[in-house]
Amino acid sequence: MNAASTLLIAFPKGRLGDELVPLLAGTPLALDATALKSRVLRIPTATPGVAALLLKGADLPRYVAAGVASLGIVGSDTLDEMDMDLLELADLGFGACRLSLCALAGVTLEALRAKPHLRLATKFPKATEAWLTREGLTAELVPLSSSAELAPLLGLADAIVDLVQTGGTLKAHGLVETAVLGRSSARLVAARGAYLSEPGRLRPLAEMLVEAFRIKV
Amino acid sequence: MPVRTPHFPDLLFGSAARLRRWEGTLMDLFAAHGYRELHPSLVLREAVPDGALRFFDGDDLVALRWDFTMALAGLLTRTFSEPPDRVAYAGAVFRRPVQPWEAVERFEVGCERIQPHGESSAEADTELARLLMAIPGVLGLKSAILHLGNAALVRRPLEAEGLSGDLADAVVAALSRRAPHRVAQAMEGHPAAARMATHAEALLSELDGPGTLEALGASPYADLLKEERSHMDRALKGLLPILPPNLELRVDLADVAGLGFYTGPTLRLWAPGAQQELAAGGRYDRLFPDLGRPWQAAGFCVRLSRLLDLADTRPDLFEQPR
Numbered sequence: 001m002n003a004a005s006t007l008l009i010a011f012p013k014g015r016l017g018d019e020l021v022p023l024l025a026g027t028p029l030a031l032d033a034t035a036l037k038s039r040v041l042r043i044p045t046a047t048p049g050v051a052a053l054l055l056k057g058a059d060l061p062r063y064v065a066a067g068v069a070s071l072g073i074v075g076s077d078t079l080d081e082m083d084m085d086l087l088e089l090a091d092l093g094f095g096a097c098r099l100s101l102c103a104l105a106g107v108t109l110e111a112l113r114a115k116p117h118l119r120l121a122t123k124f125p126k127a128t129e130a131w132l133t134r135e136g137l138t139a140e141l142v143p144l145s146s147s148a149e150l151a152p153l154l155g156l157a158d159a160i161v162d163l164v165q166t167g168g169t170l171k172a173h174g175l176v177e178t179a180v181l182g183r184s185s186a187r188l189v190a191a192r193g194a195y196l197s198e199p200g201r202l203r204p205l206a207e208m209l210v211e212a213f214r215i216k217v
Numbered sequence: 218m219p220v221r222t223p224h225f226p227d228l229l230f231g232s233a234a235r236l237r238r239w240e241g242t243l244m245d246l247f248a249a250h251g252y253r254e255l256h257p258s259l260v261l262r263e264a265v266p267d268g269a270l271r272f273f274d275g276d277d278l279v280a281l282r283w284d285f286t287m288a289l290a291g292l293l294t295r296t297f298s299e300p301p302d303r304v305a306y307a308g309a310v311f312r313r314p315v316q317p318w319e320a321v322e323r324f325e326v327g328c329e330r331i332q333p334h335g336e337s338s339a340e341a342d343t344e345l346a347r348l349l350m351a352i353p354g355v356l357g358l359k360s361a362i363l364h365l366g367n368a369a370l371v372r373r374p375l376e377a378e379g380l381s382g383d384l385a386d387a388v389v390a391a392l393s394r395r396a397p398h399r400v401a402q403a404m405e406g407h408p409a410a411a412r413m414a415t416h417a418e419a420l421l422s423e424l425d426g427p428g429t430l431e432a433l434g435a436s437p438y439a440d441l442l443k444e445e446r447s448h449m450d451r452a453l454k455g456l457l458p459i460l461p462p463n464l465e466l467r468v469d470l471a472d473v474a475g476l477g478f479y480t481g482p483t484l485r486l487w488a489p490g491a492q493q494e495l496a497a498g499g500r501y502d503r504l505f506p507d508l509g510r511p512w513q514a515a516g517f518c519v520r521l522s523r524l525l526d527l528a529d530t531r532p533d534l535f536e537q538p539r
Contacts, residue, residue, distance in 0.1 A: 066318065067492035085316060088396035187396075193492030195395075196469070196485075197362060199424045 007050045007201065008042075010064055010072035012057045015165070016095045016186055020073060023094060027212040029205075050205065061086060061189065070194040070202055071209070077163060077184035081126045087190040089206050092213045095186040099127055101179040102170055103159035104152050109178040112159055113137060121151035122161035131161070131181045149173040224314070224321050232525050236324055239521055240307050242355050243326040250348060252305035252328045257288035259308070270311040270321065281311035285327055286504070286516065293331070294508045300331040320522055327498070329516030334506070339448060341515055342482045342500060343455050349484050349496060349517055350456065350464055356524060357536040360463040361495070362487045365452065366472030368479035368499065369445045374416055374438040378409040388413060392473045395421050412437040420471040427453045429468035445481075452482065475499070484517055488534050493523050 009029065011020055024030050028047045035043040043052045053069055057078045064072040065084040072086075077099055079088065101120075103112060112118060118139040122128045125141050132139055142157045149169055151157040163184060164170060164177055188209055195202050228236060244254060261280050265271055269280035282288045285306045293300060307326040314321060328348065330341040346365070353361035371392060375385050384403065391399030400417035404410035419436040423429040430453075433439055433446050449468065460466055472483050474497070483499030498517025505512035528535055 065316070086394070088394040088399065090396075091398040190395075191492065193487075193494075194490070196364070196424070196494075197487040197491050198489050199467075203424070 005049065007071075007205070008053055008069040009045075009050065009205075010053045010055050010060045010069035010074075012060055012074055013054050014057060016057065016073070016075055017054065019095050020186070023213060028208060029212070047205075058082075064189050064191050067191040067193050070191050071206060072189045073186050073209075074189055075163075075184050076187050077124060077127070077182075079187060079189070080182075080184075081124055085192060087192055087195050088187050089190055089195075090188040090210045092186040092188055092210065094213060095184070097163045097165040097184050098177070098180050099124060099161065099182040099184060100164045100177040101131075101159055101161055101181060102149075102152075102164065102175045103178050105174055105176045107159070107178070112178065115158060118159075119157040120159055120161055121148050121157035123148065124161055127181055128161045131179075149175060226320050226322060226522065228525070232529065235528060236521060236525060239356060239524065240324075240326055243352065243519060244305060244307055246348070246351060246355055247303075247305035247326075247328045250303070250344075252303040253301065255289060255292060255301075255304045255306055256308065257282060257285070257292045257306070261288055261291070263291060268313045270313070282308070283310055283312050285310060285325060285518065286329065286501070289329065290504055290508055294505065294510050300333070300505075300510070300512045300514075302331060304329050304331070322522075324521040324525070325518050326521060327516060327518035329514055331505070331512050331514045334502075334511040334513050336513070338481070338500060338502075338513060338515065339451065342448075343452055345498065345515055345517060346452060346456055346482075346484055347459065349486060349498070350459070350461060352486065352496060352519060353464055353488075354461055358463070358488055358495075359534055359536055360465070360489060362465045362467055362489065364467050364469040364472060364483075364485040364487065365449060365456075366469045366483040366485070366499075367445050367449055367481060368473070368476050368483055369481055370420060370433075370442055370470055371473050371476060372480070373441055373445070374413065374436075377438065377441055378413065380407075380409070380413075388417075389473050389476050392417060392420065392471050395471060397421050417471075424469055424471075425467060427457065427466075427468060429470060432470060448482065478504070482515070486519075488527060488531075490531060490534065491523070491527055493520075495520055495523055495527070 011017060030046040031052055032044040041054045045052055055063060057074055060072050060074045061082050061084040063069045065086045075095055119142055120128055120139045121142040121144050123145050128141060148160040148162045151160055153173060188206060190202060259282050261282055265278055265280040269283040271278055271280045305328045309322050309324050311322055330345055350363060387403035388400055391403055397417040401414040404413050416436045416438055419432050423432045430446055430449055433442060478501050479499040480502045481500035485494045486496035487494055496517055496519040500515040502513040505514060
């Protein structure tokens with residue numbers, strides 16, 4: 001099996017990746033444990049001819065849309081923020097979390113609505129704008145790529161729009177959810193071209209992944 | 218196929234020669250089947266869409282030809298009282314890319330079959346499918362896949378449920394992503410939610426040979442779509458016996474690309490491993506009536522720019538020229 005014919009699957013690093021790796025254990029796509037401990041980002045799987053790429057969630061859709069990786073797993077929050085032409089074959093059911101408006105404890109949604117100049121820090125500008133439109137509100141968006149919880153504490157913003165899974169990080173920073181904007185979970189995505197031109201190659205692998213997660217999640 | 222950004226591609230010797238050769242070969246093929254060439258102007262003055270390359274000619278906003286079918290439709294309705302039955306075209310179109318790696322200037326060759334309204338279209342659809350089936354062979358593609366679809370499989374249920382606007386767009390976008398869970402999400406709370414979700418599952422359950430049509434039996438709209446199913450069945454029965462050895466025929470029930478334009482059968486040509494379709498077309502019976510002419514039409518376009526790209530990056534997919 002040469003490198004060109006190796007089928008690449010893009011897996012996310014970070015929160016979703018931490019949930020994913022144990023779920024893959026014992027499946028034909030289990031990641032090679034030794035390689036996983038190293039710093040390499042291309043990891044062999046238990047299936048010859050199939051390798052995994054470990055990518056940041058925000059980069060992953062681009063690899064799949066361009067056909068570099070044929071399949072991938074990524075959060076629906078990331079997909080919704082990016083307008084990528086790719087296929088979304090299944091909701092895998094794990095990595096479930098809420099996209100929420102969060103503010104310092106004691107600050108209500110009504111208080112935020114009443115602000116003449118509302119500032120919201122987020123790394124989800126598209127979803128935030130859509131929510132503001134639905135609610136008939138306007139706000140200044142403060143784009144952040146990480147640690148959004150600090151923004152209300154330090155006066156950078158009045159509130160944040162961020163993913164909430166258990167609420168532990170919010171609690172640690174004295175924040176509470178004031179509104180739920182949407183929900184997110186892990187999705188199985190595929191490159192349009194690879195899937196439509198070689199369904200015989202990709203479909204069995206996609207179905208196997210869906211089945212593996214259906215049993216374990 | 219590696220990602221490149223040839224927004225305004227310059228073709229060097231090999232690609233330029235290949236383009237010239239392929240254009241000639243395809244136009245000869247069309248001519249042999251009675252298709253006569255029309256060459257609409259490169260500069261269009263009417264209905265300049267957002268995605269076109271626009272500029273001012275004096276006080277007039279004009280655009281470079283952005284789509285052959287639309288340019289031909291303008292030319293045909295201006296010039297002819299009775300439609301020519303078969304036309305072919307070759308040249309470049311200019312469109313702002315949707316994907317970052319797409320080119321602005323794209324070379325295309327295509328053909329259109331035009332008939333007076335009310336004439337049976339089945340024969341014309343089969344004629345176009347047969348013509349498209351010949352194309353991988355004349356271009357030297359070692360193998361290819363022809364997807365047969367039908368825009369009415371989605372369009373008619375949407376119309377029957379009275380779905381339009383943003384909600385219909387969300388359903389179509391979800392089907393385009395092949396995401397049945399997104400169809401259910403988009404329809405949540407609507408009286409037709411369960412029916413549309415089941416229909417989406419049926420459309421997306423298979424992507425295979427003629428047996429794929431059986432999946433329509435599981436749709437709540439199976440009766441509504443009887444005619445389309447029977448049309449596809451007849452087309453398959455007509456095409457399978459003459460299928461060239463290196464061409465695979467698949468039924469794609471969930472082909473919704475261009476749903477706002479196509480009204481009936483659709484055709485898409487792929488090569489194994491290609492990231493983009495190499496030719497696409499279908500029936501678009503609303504185009505000419507919208508322009509005031511009682512004509513119906515179908516056609517397809519071969520995307521030579523994508524083929525040139527594929528020949529560069531995946532030469533293993535092509536026979537070596539003798």
